[in-house]
Amino acid sequence: MPINPDAVGAEGGPVERSWDARQCMLYALGVGCGVDELQFDTEKNQQVLPTFAVIIGGGGAPLGSAGEFNPAMLVHGEQAIELLRPIPAKGKLESRGKITAVWDKGSGAVIETESQSIDLETGEPLLRTRSSMFIRGEGGFGGERGPSAEKFEPGRDPDVEVTYSTRIDQALIYRLSGDMNPLHSDPDFAKMGGFDAPILHGLCTYGFTGRALLHGLCGGDPTRFKSMAGRFSRPVIPGDELTVKMWVNGGDARFQTVNQNGEVVLDQGRFTFSD
């Protein structure tokens, strides 16, 4: 079955997921927290990184209803999260999702999904996620092309910059949070996929970027972190240095994450936060 543009509107779920304090700590280590961020990577006055939303959220989006395709051809395009409440260190949620768009880009198909999650302890909405996946080689099914990405041109120097180094073995820690695709660990598999070496998980870059936004704009307080969206534009290799550049306008910010060569790896970032 090729890509099916009529899948737009297809709904899925409910899907339940539970998590505990230890998983939050492991995730924090996976996205680079160390001895200066014990509130995230140990149980001491534990808080949860807002980007942990990508680990527990996103359930219920019925990607399969948009067609059958080789998962090895799937590339993460965009990722957005919205936190309605801070994530507790231990909990259980229920997610429902849907397909919101299917685009024909010629060289591939884009499938956009969204998902909403309710905290099953309180019955209150906890978080929302949106993702787009690019499926290489699955274009040409006669669908609409969809909107083009706007080019982000801030026109001035960033207001805030935060730089973190990733580690050579960053992906080996990050993958234990769930995405064990060997593209991120196995040099032979990465070569078959057309890469010189294993690449970092896009969502690991996303987590580093979220930490930079949290510390750069929210004083490290997860309750001030409201939403974050961005587009993956280039692979990151474990060991790369990541600099998050932020342009602030009140409680809104635009951001870009660049590597040590100044190449943009996460583009068109949008972030909202409270005082």
Next chain:
Amino acid sequence: MPINPDAVGAEGGPVERSWDARQCMLYALGVGCGVDELQFDTEKNQQVLPTFAVIIGGGGAPLGSAGEFNPAMLVHGEQAIELLRPIPAKGKLESRGKITAVWDKGSGAVIETESQSIDLETGEPLLRTRSSMFIRGEGGFGGERGPSAEKFEPGRDPDVEVTYSTRIDQALIYRLSGDMNPLHSDPDFAKMGGFDAPILHGLCTYGFTGRALLHGLCGGDPTRFKSMAGRFSRPVIPGDELTVKMWVNGGDARFQTVNQNGEVVLDQGRFTFSD
């Protein structure tokens, strides 16, 4: 109840423990494996580090029958493991243990235990462990002093040396394998315990040392690793560099682990291996 020397011979168990491939990977990362040891820290042709025995073994030793004491006063003295078969990446074992000695050292008590574990999949013996715990402040109960530690004086330069760096945040990763004592993560708690900073788990040092023995003497092959014993002699601080010095005599070796200042942190090491 003070220390009870009549507890010698007390038996405990059976205790069951199961583990999976992911726990073996997390342990490997905790003791310093990186991108050069994918066979231990990923599922690619996965093997298990022999020192993972300290995580899954040791069950059933009835330490409580030797008296009640404050666990904060307990210090790991010696640790020995014996591998009867390589540890599978996923499994379930059953352990029985006993108290083998109780000594009165004046400043504290020493309790020695041993434990044997059977692989519940095959019914075959899998591993044995021996530990001694020093309990500060619990001496003076009128027991025997027990044998003194011999001083290890090799009299010649080591035959093999392997050096690894630990990381500043090494304990934060290692503790997710099970020992979440805040002495290894929380600066305030460490100060209350009389340390300037959190110290590394003794068993993390033990794991680094086991890796050095495995690569230095067994060509990296866990099936050649038979037994390893040593005595913790000095705290290691995360970030320390560890050098394992090995003196070889056929399939036996003596070893010492020293820090970057040449101070011995794991002493009186004994290791056996096969060709």
